[in-house]
Amino acid sequence: MTSPLVGRTADSAPLPVPALSVSELALRAAARDPELVAPGAHVLVELIPDENSDRDTVDHDLPFITFVRESRAPAGRHIRGRAADNAFPCADLVVPDALLPDVIRGVRSNPEASLVLAQLMRATHSVPIPDAIRAESLAYSLLQTGSEFTRWLADQPARTPGVDVEPTVLVHQGAQASEIQLNRPSSANAVNTRMRTELVGILSALALTTGPLELTGNGRHFCAGGDLREFGMAPYPLGAHVERISQNVPGCVARVAGRLTARVHGACVGAGMEIASFAGHVTAAPDTSWRLPEVSMGLLPGCGGTVSIPRRIGRQRTLLMAVTGMTIDAAAALEWGLIDEVSE
Structure with missing residues (x-):
């Protein structure tokens, strides 16, 4: 892994996030590299755009969430509506730099829910x-x-459903x-x-x-x-x-x-x-x-x-x-x- 990205939790503990080029991720995922795809090995992986950045999602079954920092986005790629996904179709997230700590905290606080949601939307975005x-x-x-x-x-707290x-x-x-x-x-x-x-x-x-x-x-x-x-x-x-x-x-x-x-x-x-x-x-x-x-x-x-x-x-x-x-x-x-x- 190269270029670790560090976020911070509420108590300021560092949270390294591995970073890979899109091409390297595709190769290592296809080879089922255990360091990358073993269950629980990673929660988030940063993607570094390269010549393959326009490819489709690398693998619907990847057991982690991939993201690209918005600051790395080429000019003109801030698109309205659903077409925004086409700017970096290989990533689950395009993250504004200011929100990166919030993304890291949110995903790490509830990794199961975050990952299931990401995998679900990878699989269902084009089905009936x-x-x-x-x-x-x-x-x-x-x-x-x-x-x-x-x-x-x-x-x-203890809750009682209301009566309408x-x-x-x-x-x-x-x-x-x-x-x-x-x-x-x-x-x-x-x-x-x-x-x-x-x-x-x-x-x-x-x-x-x-x-x-x-x-x-x-x-x-x-x-x-x-x-x-x-x-x-x-x-x-x-x-x-x-x-x-x-x-x-x-x-x-x-x-x-x-x-x-x-x-x-x-x-x-x-x-x-x-x-x-x-x-x-x-x-x-x-x-x-x-x-x-x-x-x-x-x-x-x-x-x-x-x-x-x-x-x-x-x-x-x-x-x-x-x-x-x-x-x-x-x-x-x-x-x-x-x-x-x-x-x-």
């Missing part, structure tokens, strides 16, 4: 959406059995479009089991209609993600996978995506970001912010986000958001292609 959603659900269930999620869950008195999803028939409104404002429209069931029923019915649809959120926030009070409540992960696929919210949203506009505001976090990103058109209020917290919980986005978000901003930026937990604002979301318009 229904297949990609099923693969995501299986990966999510796998991580529910892992030590990282178990550790996160053990640190949570009002419908969690409302439908308003407007002159121009049918509005689907998330309606748990006191919980920042966090998605719980009841909301998921109601969304599936409503979206399945609307899929049989024609005409434009709008997705909105009641209250100060569009959606703050999954309801944390229900995390870890499933009796066993395989059953949770079967339930997610039978109550397939992302699949239902994807079926009407071509005529769906998502209008987001406030917090658009986790599941909220994942669902909205399926929409054919996304508008955001200037105060909107986006974040993917799942990796910090030992999980990965599990409401279609490994499918919808990479198809908008590319898998590299999706992974960057997920492993750092960074928050982006409306200006960055528009620049990246996560949204199509900023509107009051």
Whole structure:
């Protein structure tokens, strides 16, 4: 290994990260060099661009995450939308230098969740959406059995799921479009089991209609993600996978995506970001912010986000958001292609 890259943990301990040229990585990976590909040998490997930097992902099964520092990017390679991945298709991440310590900390804190997410998006970025959603659900269930999620869950206070008195999803028939409104404002429209069931029923019915649809959120926030009070409540992960696929919210949203506009505001976090990103058109209020917290919980986005978000901003930026937990604002979301318009 050459050119070790050093990051720092919270206690300032050095974290060497091996660095290889793209050509050397390809050769050593093809030869299954045990120093490189042995399980647990590395969590991150920096790629040094060379004449082979435009090649496809070196190996979908590499047991570590590869990244290129943004400062090494040739001029003109900062691209909007999913096409951004084409600048360095062989890398899982293109990392702004200022965020490199956050990437190292995030991946090393939850290496299993980080790696499974990277491998999943390597494999599913070009497969049909229904297949990609099923693969995501299986990966999510796998991580529910892992030590990282178990550790996160053990640190949570005792929780009791809330009881909703009002419908969690409302439908308003407007002159121009049918509005689907998330309606748990006191919980920042966090998605719980009841909301998921109601969304599936409503979206399945609307899929049989024609005409434009709008997705909105009641209250100060569009959606703050999954309801944390229900995390870890499933009796066993395989059953949770079967339930997610039978109550397939992302699949239902994807079926009407071509005529769906998502209008987001406030917090658009986790599941909220994942669902909205399926929409054919996304508008955001200037105060909107986006974040993917799942990796910090030992999980990965599990409401279609490994499918919808990479198809908008590319898998590299999706992974960057997920492993750092960074928050982006409306200006960055528009620049990246996560949204199509900023509107009051």
